[in-house]
Amino acid sequence: MAATTAMQKVTGTSLARVAVPRALRAVAHTPAGIGGKWPALSLPSTPESAAGQRLNDAVARRVRVTKGHVLVQRGEHLDALYAIRSGSCKSVSTTSGGHEQVMEYHIAGEVLGLEAMVTRTHDSTITALEDSEFCVMPFDRIEILAQQDHDFQGSLNALLSREIGRVRKAMLMLGTMRAEQRLASFLLDLSDRYQARGYSSHEFVLRMTRREIGSLLGLKCETVCRLFSQLHRDGLIGVQGREIRLIDTLALQQLADSIV
Amino acid sequence: MAATTAMQKVTGTSLARVAVPRALRAVAHTPAGIGGKWPALSLPSTPESAAGQRLNDAVARRVRVTKGHVLVQRGEHLDALYAIRSGSCKSVSTTSGGHEQVMEYHIAGEVLGLEAMVTRTHDSTITALEDSEFCVMPFDRIEILAQQDHDFQGSLNALLSREIGRVRKAMLMLGTMRAEQRLASFLLDLSDRYQARGYSSHEFVLRMTRREIGSLLGLKCETVCRLFSQLHRDGLIGVQGREIRLIDTLALQQLADSIV
DNA sequence: CGAATCATTGATTAGACTCAACTGAGGTGG
DNA sequence: CCACCTCAGTTGAGTCTAATCAATGATTCG
Numbered sequence: 001m002a003a004t005t006a007m008q009k010v011t012g013t014s015l016a017r018v019a020v021p022r023a024l025r026a027v028a029h030t031p032a033g034i035g036g037k038w039p040a041l042s043l044p045s046t047p048e049s050a051a052g053q054r055l056n057d058a059v060a061r062r063v064r065v066t067k068g069h070v071l072v073q074r075g076e077h078l079d080a081l082y083a084i085r086s087g088s089c090k091s092v093s094t095t096s097g098g099h100e101q102v103m104e105y106h107i108a109g110e111v112l113g114l115e116a117m118v119t120r121t122h123d124s125t126i127t128a129l130e131d132s133e134f135c136v137m138p139f140d141r142i143e144i145l146a147q148q149d150h151d152f153q154g155s156l157n158a159l160l161s162r163e164i165g166r167v168r169k170a171m172l173m174l175g176t177m178r179a180e181q182r183l184a185s186f187l188l189d190l191s192d193r194y195q196a197r198g199y200s201s202h203e204f205v206l207r208m209t210r211r212e213i214g215s216l217l218g219l220k221c222e223t224v225c226r227l228f229s230q231l232h233r234d235g236l237i238g239v240q241g242r243e244i245r246l247i248d249t250l251a252l253q254q255l256a257d258s259i260v
Numbered sequence: 261m262a263a264t265t266a267m268q269k270v271t272g273t274s275l276a277r278v279a280v281p282r283a284l285r286a287v288a289h290t291p292a293g294i295g296g297k298w299p300a301l302s303l304p305s306t307p308e309s310a311a312g313q314r315l316n317d318a319v320a321r322r323v324r325v326t327k328g329h330v331l332v333q334r335g336e337h338l339d340a341l342y343a344i345r346s347g348s349c350k351s352v353s354t355t356s357g358g359h360e361q362v363m364e365y366h367i368a369g370e371v372l373g374l375e376a377m378v379t380r381t382h383d384s385t386i387t388a389l390e391d392s393e394f395c396v397m398p399f400d401r402i403e404i405l406a407q408q409d410h411d412f413q414g415s416l417n418a419l420l421s422r423e424i425g426r427v428r429k430a431m432l433m434l435g436t437m438r439a440e441q442r443l444a445s446f447l448l449d450l451s452d453r454y455q456a457r458g459y460s461s462h463e464f465v466l467r468m469t470r471r472e473i474g475s476l477l478g479l480k481c482e483t484v485c486r487l488f489s490q491l492h493r494d495g496l497i498g499v500q501g502r503e504i505r506l507i508d509t510l511a512l513q514q515l516a517d518s519i520v
Numbered sequence: 521c522g523a524a525t526c527a528t529t530g531a532t533t534a535g536a537c538t539c540a541a542c543t544g545a546g547g548t549g550g
Numbered sequence: 551c552c553a554c555c556t557c558a559g560t561t562g563a564g565t566c567t568a569a570t571c572a573a574t575g576a577t578t579c580g
Binding site: 546547 | 551552553554555556557558559560561562563564565566567568569570571572573574575576577578579580
């Protein structure tokens, strides 16, 4: 992976605070000279990638972070939206009681930070799950583009809409499904998202631990383990550590849709 | 309750389709002559009521509906936002598998339909839980106001932001809390909302059945019953059918915040 | 090469669901 | 006006799902 001119290597703790001082940001704002910033999103015409096309203009620079790096800290002011160029990340919220829960699992091609777009304050901590590269789209720049271009505003709304839909779907999942169904529905959702971005829809590598997957689905890690084993035994999926192969997608779908 | 000039009585099935023909809507658009449309929102300066003040200008007319009336049908195009002037309602979503879940419980003073603001399509069915009165704010009108007034756009964002926060909070609740905590946290949330609107924060009447409350909290109605009885026995709340009295708010808070 | 975390499986437990019976409130029609 | 019906609410008994506790490989990382 060759480093490009506009790229910087970050290994500190908080990207927004430590790694992106104002001086650097000002330089990065120069609009010209950054080509092919977002190849992962130039793919099929899903709503998200359509919006991504336009968001391309807002990209100021790229950053690389190492696994475990905190991209955004809960409570921070929204300075920028991020698009994952390569890699993956999770976003984690906290209850008033101190419980943590993984709220989202994002893969290459997806846009982060949307949950903060209205409040302008992040309410979850975003962490890279592997060495990753992000496109940074400063929010003031996005606002200017949105004012100039009415269509661009529409693209933003499309992204925001997807975000709301995603959370509501998650709420339905947590409120109505049993453990088996949740995992099946998680895998199918992931499959769709990989497909929409041109990756294999039936073979992928999970970048989260069993514990993190459990947290996302409202389950404990042992339960997630057992379910993986069970689906494997039943021939619905292939499992080898974090490598997943979907074998009987139809059966998975039926499982996810089954009424109790 | 005396009927005002701009008010109409509705008893059909779908408000947006049946009860509000285009002719009537055109008449209702006349901006003048409707005073004191929204007293419930002229109260303390919560973010929501601040936004409400501005939204006041967008109110075109009021409608009254009877208990059980469907205000918005899932899948319908977003024509207007609604503010509850008096009464209450629920919004219900459906999984791909056909399961239904109550997603929201709205009381007087709150604004409905926000979940559709970005997509422009409602993804849940909204039903009145008692005889209620709503302020109707046609969306085209809202858009015009938002373009003219930058602050108004901010107020809309504040509402949208609350909506996203609410759903995320619900997701955390469903993902991390046990049954007892969920009910406690539900009651406290409701208490806060009543207080914010100038009603009693420690005595209120639930307008949902035990089954509907259970659906909202991801529980079965028998479980909700038992929990009410238990909290009653323990002296945390008073329960008489749907009339609830919060007795030991601190203990409730501790219960809701307790780790496991 | 340890130390630590992750993954897996078994045994047991606890919490919520299911099924069932009963009460009471509200609504309807004779 | 009352008998009847339906549905909400409550409580008990038993079941089952997922959590907890525990032990052991497998990986990863410094």
